[in-house]
Every structure is written in C-alpha cells, then in structure tokens.
Amino acid sequence: MWGKGGEAMKMERRGVCMVVLMVCSLSSAIAGVSATSRTAGLMLPKNGKYECYRERLRRNLLANGLGLTPPMGWNSWNHFGCKIDEKMIKETADALISSGLAMLGYTYVNIAIILAAKLCLVHLVMRSKMPKPLLHGYPMMTRALMKAGRPIFFSLCEWGDLHPALWGYKVGNSWRTTNDIADNWESMVSRADMNEVYAELARPGGWNDPDMLEVGNGGMTRDEYIVHFSIWAISKAPLLLGCDVRNMTKETMEIVANKEVIAVNQDSAGIQGKKVRSEGDLEVWAGPLKGYRVALLLVNRGPRRISITAHWDDIGIPPNSVAEARDIWEHKTLKKTLTGNLTATMGSHACKMYVLKPIS
Numbered sequence: 001m002w003g004k005g006g007e008a009m010k011m012e013r014r015g016v017c018m019v020v021l022m023v024c025s026l027s028s029a030i031a032g033v034s035a036t037s038r039t040a041g042l043m044l045p046k047n048g049k050y051e052c053y054r055e056r057l058r059r060n061l062l063a064n065g066l067g068l069t070p071p072m073g074w075n076s077w078n079h080f081g082c083k084i085d086e087k088m089i090k091e092t093a094d095a096l097i098s099s100g101l102a103m104l105g106y107t108y109v110n111i112a113i114i115l116a117a118k119l120c121l122v123h124l125v126m127r128s129k130m131p132k133p134l135l136h137g138y139p140m141m142t143r144a145l146m147k148a149g150r151p152i153f154f155s156l157c158e159w160g161d162l163h164p165a166l167w168g169y170k171v172g173n174s175w176r177t178t179n180d181i182a183d184n185w186e187s188m189v190s191r192a193d194m195n196e197v198y199a200e201l202a203r204p205g206g207w208n209d210p211d212m213l214e215v216g217n218g219g220m221t222r223d224e225y226i227v228h229f230s231i232w233a234i235s236k237a238p239l240l241l242g243c244d245v246r247n248m249t250k251e252t253m254e255i256v257a258n259k260e261v262i263a264v265n266q267d268s269a270g271i272q273g274k275k276v277r278s279e280g281d282l283e284v285w286a287g288p289l290k291g292y293r294v295a296l297l298l299v300n301r302g303p304r305r306i307s308i309t310a311h312w313d314d315i316g317i318p319p320n321s322v323a324e325a326r327d328i329w330e331h332k333t334l335k336k337t338l339t340g341n342l343t344a345t346m347g348s349h350a351c352k353m354y355v356l357k358p359i360s
C-alpha cells in the first residue's frame with residue numbers, strides 16, 4: 001500500500017502477520033513534483049483513449065486515478081532487509097531530493113518491514129494456507145483504501161503464485177508477477193522472463209511488477225545493471241530503487257538517472273514492451289510509444305560479443321519505412337537513417353537500446 005503522510009498501515013488476517021509497506025510521498029517537499037498530481041485522473045487529456053481508461057477505473061473497485069504511468073521511488077528491502085530505522089529513512093528521503101532523483105520522478109519512499117514473523121514463515125503460511133482468504137482480503141483492503149480520504153497506490157504482492165496479472169487490475173495499481181529478485185544475472189533475467197508473459201495485461205492504472213531494482217547493490221556488472229534497468233523500463237515495470245541511495249556511486253547514478261530510458265518507462269501510451277524475437281541467447285524487445293515511435297532493446301544473454309538485428313516487421317514498423325534511431329544509452333542519434341532493420345554489436349550480458357522514429 002503506497003500512500004501519503006508517512007503513517008504505517010498494518011494487515012493481519014487469522015493471526016498471521018504479513019509483510020507491510022509504509023510509504024511517504026516526497027511531493028510535499030518538492031515544489032512541482034507530486035506522484036498524485038502527475039497521475040491523478042483529472043489530469044488526463046479529454047480524448048477517446050484516456051476516456052477508455054477512465055471508464056475502466058470507474059468499473060474497478062480501486063478508482064483512485066493513480067498509476068497512469070509506472071510508479072518510481074525507493075524500497076528498503078533489497079539492500080537493508082529488516083535493518084531499518086527512522087534516521088536512515090529520513091536520510092534516504094533527503095538523498096532522493098538532494099541528488100535530483102526526486103525531480104526525475106523517484107517520489108515514493110517504501111518501507112518494507114516484517115511484523116512478528118520471519119519472511120520465510122510469512123511466505124510458507126500465505127502460500128500453503130491462505131489463497132482463498134488472500135483473494136478475498138484484497139477487495140476488502142481496496143474498499144478500505146478508497147475510504148481513506150486521499151488517493152493511495154495499492155501494490156499487491158503474493159509473489160505471482162495466483163497469477164495476479166489476470167485479476168489484479170480490479171483491485172490494485174500494480175501486482176507482483178514473480179518471486180523475490182536477487183542481485184545476480186540469472187535471478188534478474190528469470191524475473192524478466194516471468195513478467196514478460198503478462199505483457200498484454202499491463203495498462204495505465206495497473207502494472208506488472210517483477211520486483212524492485214537491484215542496480216547499485218554490487219552483485220552484477222555495469223553492463224548487467226544496464227540490461228536490468230533497460231528491461232524494467234521497456235516492460236513498464238515500477239522503477240523502485242533497491243540500493244542505498246545515500247551512498248550511490250557515479251556509475252549507479254548514471255544508470256538510474258538516465259532521463260531518456262526513464263522516458264520510455266513513463267511514456268503515456270502505457271504499453272508494456274515484450275520480446276518479439278528470441279534466438280538462443282539473443283533477444284529483441286520492442287514496444288510502441290506515443291508519437292508513432294518504437295522503443296527497441298537488443299539483449300545479448302550469451303558469453304561472447306555478437307551482433308543482433310531487429311527487423312521492422314518484428315517491431316511494428318512498416319517494412320519499407322525509413323526511420324531515425326536514437327541510442328538512448330549513448331545519448332546520440334545515429335547519423336544514418338535506417339530502412340527495414342537495425343543491427344548492433346554488443347558484448348556478453350550487454351544491450352543496446354534505441355527509440356525509433358519513422359520519418360518516411
């Protein structure tokens with residue numbers, strides 16, 4: 001549950017304490033930056049596309065107008081686990097502001113805590129004994145949040161066991177599609193694969209969540225973290241930092257503060273990108289953006305440097321179209337326009353990411 005005002009929210013059912021998120025919004029401390037104002041339903045343009053989203057929200061229990069783009073912020077769990085205190089949380093909120101990350105959209109501060117039980121016990125009890133009560137509990141919580149007097153982003157988490165992507169949009173703003181991520185390559189790409197299965201079900205107001213970001217925690221290489229951030233961005237996943245933002249390196253900051261990659265994630269079309277071609281260790285991901293543009297991600301999961309080609313007919317561009325390509329990690333537009341395909345070479349566990357704009 002993500003809300004404003006810094007108060008803790010507690011959930012308990014049949015004596016079993018569950019994982020709790022307490023969230024503070026930084027919007028009150030940042031002039032002109034508000035997660036609520038950026039995503040409130042009243043801010044939507046009055047056109048047919050967004051009226052469709054409004055109608056969907058009206059039909060759902062959770063008609064809070066939030067999450068029209070994926071949420072951005074920070075979560076304590078990946079780096080700190082249960083070792084958190086008030087001082088650290090306040091320092092983290094200050095760091096998000098002073099570093100400029102809040103101005104880029106990282107405005108949610110999520111505090112993950114365990115109440116009266118170890119996480120493994122919570123997982124065990126919820127999975128073996130609570131599927132039906134859990135499903136019944138989400139609508140109850142949704143109704144309670146709707147009566148809170150202010151919009152609260154509701155993030156569902158049952159680790160993807162009951163396929164929440166199939167039903168979560170009726171009660172929440174996002175839903176975990178996977179088990180917990182770990183700070184290594186295999187864990188990260190496996191979460192990406194599990195999340196990608198549900199790409200067609202993501203939409204403004206309801207997002208697939210493959211878990212928080214591990215960028216900056218030290219378990220992967222720079223190139224692997226760039227792949228991690230790129231896949232989460234094109235997948236329209238929540239961008240929740242999971243490192244110690246008080247002590248980020250320059251390298252980590254350059255990854256998570258890439259405005260062009262963030263813009264792909266926050267594109268108002270709200271269409272999750274997906275794998276459109278996969279050949280062994282080589283993958284082509286693509287997703288439409290507003291203005292007839294296409295986000296393109298080429299990923300090399302293999303052990304050797306290699307070239308990957310993306311064909312227009314795979315990524316939704318008419319085959320004979322001429323397109324301009326912007327490399328959004330190198331921050332430069334390719335000098336030559338492209339017709340029919342784009343080929344790029346990259347190293348092991350690395351990627352290239354572009355925004356393509358057809359010009360003729």
